[in-house]
Amino acid sequence: MSQLKTMALGDGLASNSGKFKPEKPLHHHHRAAHLHRWHQQHCVAVWGLLAIALLIAFFAFSPRPSTPSRRHLSSPHASWGGPLWEKRVQASARIRPTSSSSRRAISVLVTGAAGFVGSHCSIALKRRGDGVLGLDNFNDYYETSLKRSRQALLDRAGVFVVEGDINDANLLRKLFDVAPFTHVLHLAAQAGVRYALRDPASYVRSNVAGLVSVLEASRSASPQPAIVWASSSSVYGLNSKVPFSESDRTDSPASLYAATKKAGEEIVHTYNHIYGLSITGLRFFTVYGPWGRPDMAYFFFTKDILRGKPISIYEGPDHSTVARDFTYIDDIVKGCLASLDTSQKSTGSGGKKRGPAQLRIFNLGNTSPVPVGELVSILERLLKVKANRKVVKMPRNGDVQFTHANISLAQRELGYHPVTDLQTGLKRFVKWYLDYYSPHSLVVKKVSSIGGLSS
Numbered sequence: 001m002s003q004l005k006t007m008a009l010g011d012g013l014a015s016n017s018g019k020f021k022p023e024k025p026l027h028h029h030h031r032a033a034h035l036h037r038w039h040q041q042h043c044v045a046v047w048g049l050l051a052i053a054l055l056i057a058f059f060a061f062s063p064r065p066s067t068p069s070r071r072h073l074s075s076p077h078a079s080w081g082g083p084l085w086e087k088r089v090q091a092s093a094r095i096r097p098t099s100s101s102s103r104r105a106i107s108v109l110v111t112g113a114a115g116f117v118g119s120h121c122s123i124a125l126k127r128r129g130d131g132v133l134g135l136d137n138f139n140d141y142y143e144t145s146l147k148r149s150r151q152a153l154l155d156r157a158g159v160f161v162v163e164g165d166i167n168d169a170n171l172l173r174k175l176f177d178v179a180p181f182t183h184v185l186h187l188a189a190q191a192g193v194r195y196a197l198r199d200p201a202s203y204v205r206s207n208v209a210g211l212v213s214v215l216e217a218s219r220s221a222s223p224q225p226a227i228v229w230a231s232s233s234s235v236y237g238l239n240s241k242v243p244f245s246e247s248d249r250t251d252s253p254a255s256l257y258a259a260t261k262k263a264g265e266e267i268v269h270t271y272n273h274i275y276g277l278s279i280t281g282l283r284f285f286t287v288y289g290p291w292g293r294p295d296m297a298y299f300f301f302t303k304d305i306l307r308g309k310p311i312s313i314y315e316g317p318d319h320s321t322v323a324r325d326f327t328y329i330d331d332i333v334k335g336c337l338a339s340l341d342t343s344q345k346s347t348g349s350g351g352k353k354r355g356p357a358q359l360r361i362f363n364l365g366n367t368s369p370v371p372v373g374e375l376v377s378i379l380e381r382l383l384k385v386k387a388n389r390k391v392v393k394m395p396r397n398g399d400v401q402f403t404h405a406n407i408s409l410a411q412r413e414l415g416y417h418p419v420t421d422l423q424t425g426l427k428r429f430v431k432w433y434l435d436y437y438s439p440h441s442l443v444v445k446k447v448s449s450i451g452g453l454s455s
């Protein structure tokens with residue numbers, strides 16, 4: 001290839017030189033005058049070019065003031081900064097004084113606040129008097145209208161969601177400057193195990209680089225916040241010993257998603273070790289419920305069953321069942337809030353560790369795995385529609401055959417006791433789904449009912 005290229009270039013040069021016609025000789029005077037003019041014109045041109053190059057270099061390489069970064073943002077609305085914006089941030093992050101509670105209220109920066117778990121947790125925190133500021137980049141991994149509806153609910157509850165990316169270090173620094181958060185609930189992530197086959201880079205960007213960006217901002221913040229963040233049951237990967245316990249090995253991930261969450265668990269260890277950040281990781285087990293994620297099976301099964309479209313139900317080798325420890329959103333919210341409440345303070349200051357800091361990891365599951373076929377049967381009963389089932393062999397797309405959480409550690413340390421079985425949780429989801437997607441359901445109606453959100 002390169003030989004061909006060289007030959008072609010060589011050919012071109014040879015033929016050019018052959019066609020080159022020298023200009024006619026000029027009279028000496030004319031020639032001198034011409035050269036002078038040429039020199040003047042070219043000097044202007046050279047200086048002009050130099051000035052343009054300097055300007056480009058200045059704009060390309062000079063450090064920017066705190067302006068919003070739009071890279072990787074799907075939304076054209078992202079903007080932040082200014083005195084009014086700062087006031088909104090402070091008002092949202094401010095703790096509401098309550099005389100009744102013995103609990104010390106906290107001020108939490110919630111990343112991924114317009115997401116499923118993020119919106120539920122933000123509302124729950126705000127309701128009990130905590131300060132909450134949301135951050136979300138409103139990317140279009142799934143329908144942004146759903147994220148906007150959640151944002152409208154948050155707005156009504158008094159939670160301001162800043163539109164920005166966790167990879168925007170300037171924005172994070174600004175947020176910590178404006179509001180002294182006591183805690184960060186870091187839920188922003190690229191979720192979904194199967195989508196990693198289509199856009200692997202998005203997992204590295206959000207779950208690795210984004211996490212580091214949040215940790216960097218947190219370790220430099222004064223005071224340093226305590227961090228609670230979302231890991232995943234998928235870190236147990238191809239493990240066959242059930243139920244999964246926090247002390248089990250997690251070195252055989254089945255998807256890039258799982259690998260980035262596992263990487264996150266190692267990354268937070270270093271920030272705890274070096275900077276004294278107090279960090280709690282939560283391994284969520286297939287969280288479902290009202291205002292959920294449309295990319296998850298229970299959600300798109302509901303949509304497809306109602307439209308009469310076929311659904312693929314995965315099965316394992318020798319027709320064995322595929323099962324999940326489906327966990328209802330309200331139980332997860334309780335686990336998240338208990339993790340925040342039991343977090344100890346970070347020990348670092350001025351970017352330096354001043355003593356050992358808390359480092360925890362918990363399973364937040366339901367402890368009762370249900371086969372996917374059974375999930376579909378429950379949906380059929382609730383929707384009163386027969387599903388068009390296609391049972392297919394589980395593709396090698398990142399899925400694992402089963403999950404099952406051992407939650408004794410979370411029970412002991414967090415007082416975590418999930419109370420919602422799949423039938424009850426799906427009933428609430430279906431009710432919400434039918435209302436939200438009903439053609440008669442006005443947006444106003446959708447956002448006026450806060451009931452479905454962590455009630």
Ligand SMILES: O=C(O)[C@H]1O[C@H](OP(=O)(O)OP(=O)(O)OC[C@H]2O[C@@H](n3ccc(=O)[nH]c3=O)[C@H](O)[C@@H]2O)[C@H](O)[C@@H](O)[C@@H]1O
Binds near residue numbers: 232296297298322324
């Ligand atoms: O618990 C977790 O850690 C993970 O839970 C879910 O991942 P997953 O459990 O795979 O949830 P779904 O994608 O909703 O799948 C649920 C079940 O349905 C099965 N499935 C999925 C899709 C399909 O077409 N057919 C089918 O039978 C899957 O194999 C799985 O057993 C989330 O999507 C992840 O973001 C999260 O981290």
